[in-house]
Amino acid sequence: QAIEEQNYLIYFIKAYTLTNNFRHILNKHLALYILDYFDISSYSSSPTRYRLINCLVHIVTLLINHPNLHKYQYKGIAYRGLLMNENDLKDYIIGNHILNRSFVSTSKNRKIAQVFADNNQQTLTEVSVLLKYTIKLNQTAIDIEDISTIQDEEEVLILPFSVFKIKNKIENRPNTCSPMLVEIDLEECEDNEQINHENKNIPLRGSLTDIHPNAKWNNNGQTVAGQNPPLSKPQGLYVDDDQTVYVADYGNHRIVAWKSGETNGQVVVGEHGQGNDAHQLDRPTDVIVDKERDSLIICDRGNKRVVRWPRQNGTSGETIISNISCIGLTMDENGSLYVTDWDKDEVRRYRMGESQGTVVAGGNGQGHGLNQLSWPSYIFVNREHSVFVSDFYNHRVMKWIQGAKIGSVVASGQGQENYRTQLRHPKGILVDQLGTVYVADEYYHRIIRWPKKAKEGNVIVGGNGYGAQANQLYSPKGLSFDRHGDLYVVDEGNNRVQRFTIEMPSN
Numbered sequence: 291q292a293i294e295e296q297n298y299l300i301y302f303i304k305a306y307t308l309t310n311n312f313r314h315i316l317n318k319h320l321a322l323y324i325l326d327y328f329d330i331s332s333y334s335s336s337p338t339r340y341r342l343i344n345c346l347v348h349i350v351t352l353l354i355n356h357p358n359l360h361k362y363q364y365k366g367i368a369y370r371g372l373l374m375n376e377n378d379l380k381d382y383i384i385g386n387h388i389l390n391r392s393f394v395s396t397s398k399n400r401k402i403a404q405v406f407a408d409n410n411q412q413t414l415t416e417v418s419v420l421l422k423y424t425i426k427l428n429q430t431a432i433d434i435e436d437i438s439t440i441q442d443e444e445e446v447l448i449l450p451f452s453v454f455k456i457k458n459k460i461e462n463r464p465n466t467c468s469p470m471l472v473e474i475d476l477e478e479c480e481d482n483e484q485i486n487h488e489n490k491n492i493p494l495r496g497s498l499t500d501i502h503p504n505a506k507w508n509n510n511g512q513t514v515a516g517q518n519p520p521l522s523k524p525q526g527l528y529v530d531d532d533q534t535v536y537v538a539d540y541g542n543h544r545i546v547a548w549k550s551g552e553t554n555g556q557v558v559v560g561e562h563g564q565g566n567d568a569h570q571l572d573r574p575t576d577v578i579v580d581k582e583r584d585s586l587i588i589c590d591r592g593n594k595r596v597v598r599w600p601r602q603n604g605t606s607g608e609t610i611i612s613n614i615s616c617i618g619l620t621m622d623e624n625g626s627l628y629v630t631d632w633d634k635d636e637v638r639r640y641r642m643g644e645s646q647g648t649v650v651a652g653g654n655g656q657g658h659g660l661n662q663l664s665w666p667s668y669i670f671v672n673r674e675h676s677v678f679v680s681d682f683y684n685h686r687v688m689k690w691i692q693g694a695k696i697g698s699v700v701a702s703g704q705g706q707e708n709y710r711t712q713l714r715h716p717k718g719i720l721v722d723q724l725g726t727v728y729v730a731d732e733y734y735h736r737i738i739r740w741p742k743k744a745k746e747g748n749v750i751v752g753g754n755g756y757g758a759q760a761n762q763l764y765s766p767k768g769l770s771f772d773r774h775g776d777l778y779v780v781d782e783g784n785n786r787v788q789r790f791t792i793e794m795p796s797n
Contacts, residue, residue, distance in 0.1 A: 300437050303434045303437045303438060303447070304437065304438075304439055359429070359432065360428070362432040362433050362434065362437075363428050363429065363431070363432060363433075364425060364431040364432055364433040364446050365425050365426060365427070365428065365430075365431075366398075366424075366425060367398070367422065367423070367424060367425075368396035368397065368398060368422075368423045368425060368431065368446040368448070369396055369397050369398075369399070369400045369402075369403035369404070369420060369421065369422055369423070370394065370395065370396040370397070370403055370406070370420070370421040370423065371403040371404045371405065371406035371407035371418070371419070371420050371421075372406055372407055372419055372421070373407060373408075373416040373417070373418060373419070374416065374417055374419040374472075375415055375416060375417075376415050376416070376417055377415075379417055379419065379472065382456055382459060382474055383456065383459075384456050384457065384458065384459055385455070385456060386455070386456050387453055387454070387455050387456075387479065388453070388454045388455075388456065388476060389451065389452075389453050390448055390449075390450055390451065390452045390453075390454070391450060391451070392450055393447055393448070393449065393450060394423075394447070394448040395445055395446075395447060395448075396421075396423060396431075396445070396446045396447075396448060397443055397444050397445055397446065398433075398435075398444040398446055399443075399444045400420075400422075402442075402443055402444060403420060404420055404471075407419060407420055407471065417470065417472055418470065418471045418472065419471075419472045419473075419474065420471060420472070420473045420474070421474050421476060422473065422474065422475045422476065423448065423454060423476050423478070424457075424475070424476065424477040424478060425446075425448070425478050426477070426478040426480065427452075427478055427480070429449070430448060430449060430452045430478060431446050431447060431448045431449065431452075432446070432447050432449070433445075433446055434446070434447050452478065453478070453479045454476035454477060454478050454479065455476065455477050455478075455479055456474060456475070456476055457475045457476065457477045458473075458474070458475040459472065459473070459474050459475075460472070460473045460474075461473075492673075493620075493622075493670065493671055493672050493673060493721070494578060494620045494621050494622075494670075494671070495528065495529070495620070495670065495720060495769070495770040495771060496672075496720070496721070496722070496723075496771055497722065497723075497771035497772070497773060497774070497775040498773035498774070499773065499774055499775040499792075500722070500723050501722045501723065501724070501726070501771075501775050501792070503724060503726065503741065505775070505792055505793070506750065506792075506793045507750055507751055507776075507777050507790040507791065507792055507793060508790055508791045508793060509751060509761045509790070510760040510761050510790075511751070511760055511761070511779065511781075511788030511789060511790045512760075512788065512789050512790075512791070513786045513787070513788060513789075514535055514548060514550075514778070514787050514788070514789045515527075515535045515537055515546070515548040515555060515786065515787035516537075516781075516784075516785050516786035516787055517553055517554075517786075518553060518554050518555065519542075519546060519555060519557065520785060521537060521539050521541075521542070521546070521785040521786065521787075522539060522540065522541025522542045522785060523539075523540040523541040523782055523785070524537050524538060524539055524540060524767065524768075524780050524781075524782055524785060524786075524787065525538045525540045525574070525575040525576060525767050525768060525780060525782065526538045526575055526576030526577055526589070526618060526668070526718070526767065526768035526780065527577070527768045527769075527770055527778060527780050527787060528577050528578045528579055528770060529770045529771070529772045529778050530579055531773060532549075532550060533549075533550035533772050534547055534548065534549050534550060535547065535548045535550075535778065535787055536558070536577050536579065536586065537555075537577070537780065537787060538574040538575055538576050538577045538588070538589070538768070539560070539574070540573050540574060540575060541573075542560070543560050543563060543564040543565075543570070543571045543572055543573060543574065543592075544557050544559060544560025544561070544571060544574070545557070545558050545559040545560060545571070545574060545577050545586060545588060545599075546558065548787075558586070558599075558601070558604075559571060559574075559586060559588065559599050559604070559607070560574070564592070566592075566593045567606075568606040568607055568608075568609075569605060569606040569607070571588065571590050571592075571593070571597075572590060572591070572592025572593045573590075573591050573592035574588050574589060574590055574591065574592075575589045575591045575616065575617050575618070576588070576589040576616070576617065576618045576619050576668070576768065577589070578619060578620060578621060579601070580598070580621065580625070582625060583598070584600065584601050584602060585598050585599060585600050585601055585604075586598070586599045586600075586601060586604075587599075587610070587619065587621070587627065588607070589616035589617060589618065589619050589629070590607075590616070591615065591616055591617065594612070594613055594614055594615055594616070595609045595611060595612050595613075595614065595616075596609070596610055596611035596614065596616055596619065596627070596629060597609050597610065598610050610627075610640075611627070611629060611640060611645070611647070612645075614629060614631050614638075615631050615632040615633040615634070616629050616630065616631065616632075617630045617632055617666070617667045617668065618630045618666075618667055618668035618669050618680075618718075618768075619669070620669050620670060620671050621671075622671050622675060623673075624641075624642075625641075625642050626639050626640060626641045626642065627639070627640040627647075628640075628650065628669050628671055628677060629647075629669075630666040630667060630668070630669055630679065631666070632665050632666065632667075634652075634653070635652050635653070635654075635655065635656045635657075635662065635663045635664060635665065635666060636649050636651065636652035636653035636663065636666065637649070637650050637651035637652060637663075637666055637669055637677055637679055637690075638650065639677075650677050650690060650692075651663065651666070651669075651677050651679050651688065651690040651697060652666060652679070658684045659696075660688075660696040660697055660698065660699075661695060661696040661697070663679060663681050663684070663688065664681060664682065664683035664684045665681075665682040665683045666679045666680065666681060666682065667679075667680045667681075667682045667716070667717050667718075668680045668717055668718045668719050668730075668768065668769075669719070670719050670720055670721050672721055672725075674691075674692065675692040676689055676690065676691050676692060677689070677690045677692075678700065678719055678721055678727065679697075679719075680716040680717055680718070680719045680729060680730075681716070682715055682716060682717070683715075685702065685703035685712075685713050685714050685715065685716065686699050686701060686702040686703065686713065686716070687699070687700050687701040687702070687713075687716055687719055687727055687729055687740070688700070700727050700740065700742075701713055701716070701727045701729055701738070701740035701747060703716075712734075713729065713731055713738060713747065714731060714732075714733035714734060715731070715732040715733040716729045716730065716731060716732065717729075717730040717732045717766065717767045717768070717769075718730040718766065718767055718768040718769035718770075718779075718780065719769065720769050720770070720771060722771075724741075724742060725741075725742035726739055726740065726741050726742060727739070727740040727742075727747075728740075728750070728769060728777070729747075729769075730766040730767060730768070730769055730779065730780075731766070732765050732766060732767070734753065735752050735753070735754075735755065735756040735762065735763045735764055735765065735766065735783075736749050736751065736752035736753035736763060736766070737749070737750055737751040737752055737763075737766060737769070737777070737779060738750070750777075751763070751777065751779065751790050752766065752779075756783060758784045760788075763779065763781050763783075763784070763788070764781060764782070764783025764784045765781075765782045765783040766779050766780065766781055766782065767780040767782045768780040772789075774792065775792040776789055776790065776791050776792050777789070777790040777792070778790075
């Protein structure tokens with residue numbers, strides 16, 4: 291009835307404020323949702339529970355997208371009083387970010403909120419806490435005072451998945467006989483502030499959005515780069531925060547950028563043709579963006595060098611690494627560069643200011659031993675600084691934990707008879723927050739997902755023979771996620787970049 295009347299916002303608020311049982315069940319499962327979202331075993335063993343969680347999430351989705359929500363939007367100050375365990379209170383450190391995983395009931399009236407931090411109910415391990423929320427965005431909170439079944443609390447409901455930064459923390463004790471009251475000021479993060487903070491904690495080319503183990507991608511890709519100007523044998527790519535796509539245009543000796551939604555790209559490096567001067571490139575194979583220095587870093591393979599090129603009005607590049615047969619490169623959050631060397635079958639890490647670097651994978655001659663590589667191509671470095679390498683001629687992806695002398699195989703095509711799970715000539719690689727490896731399987735024209743500790747992978751994109759249709763690839767090379775989890779693939783044989791949109795798992 292509520293949905294038919296398009297009045298479910300009011301029905302929901304009345305139900306939420308009418309009975310504690312409803313709000314407690316809802317908030318409990320929403321709080322667990324993020325953790326359970328990645329626990330595939332809990333879904334398979336308890337489908338009823340999975341449906342319950344998804345039902346609750348759909349309720350939230352309906353609520354935050356209600357056409358009349360704007361009438362109740364609230365911006366300003368709201369207070370929440372509660373008793374908090376001392377151990378939980380330790381997590382509230384100035385500068386930390388707090389993610390609300392459930393609905394949070396607050397009041398516009400400080401005195402009302404302070405009642406809920408009643409010291410008379412304290413145990414020995416509990417502290418009275420008053421949270422002061424500064425709400426800045428339109429879709430974060432709703433004023434439910436006029437529709438709540440409880441009329442005297444001046445209630446403001448903060449919606450799930452909002453992010454606040456702890457700005458101040460004060461311990462108040464009016465006199466020696468009074469119990470302590472901890473006051474904590476929280477200020478809502480602006481969109482860009484939240485994104486920039488989170489981006490520092492995700493690996494280069496990784497997804498800002500955590501990816502579900504059962505996630506699927508639309509098998510029909512959308513061409514986002516390569517039409518104008520045309521590409522020639524594109525190799526690596528980088529997707530910026532605003533979804534600008536930078537492509538290493540190997541055959542045209544340049545770097546081309548396509549802004550999101552635009553069909554015409556812009557040559558940003560290499561307007562002067564093939565060459566070895568400071569303003570030229572020769573068969574570039576990979577490119578990344580160094581945000582701290584607002585520059586591009588490029589594998590200039592034909593010139594056996596890595597160059598840095600200013601993004602703003604850059605007319606020439608600076609050679610930062612020489613004498614290296616570079617194919618792929620990446621950077622960690624400390625600014626250290628990781629570069630593959632095909633000639634030496636190794637990966638080197640270059641900390642800021644270093645010219646020689648340190649071998650972090652391979653470096654023991656060409657071979658198939660666990661301490662060797664054979665034509666290492668692309669690399670990915672996770673939060674723990676483990677190095678993942680596509681080991682081209684060994685048909686495998688290797689992982690080197692930081693400081694390790696030998697690597698381990700995390701995806702392989704060796705010893706498998708079924709081509710559906712076989713990996714041959716791997717190129718671009720990505721790793722998500724669960725340790726799942728995504729690899730461009732160049733020979734079979736597809737992208738394979740290889741879960742952590744799995745013995746075989748599964749095809750997520752392509753695998754329909756080589757061709758130029760929307761569901762086909764032809765010798766895929768570089769890979770990248772954007773911050774939403776959409777997958778970008780350099781489709782070398784078709785001289786294009788395809789974007790495959792992520793789809794949430796179904797019930």
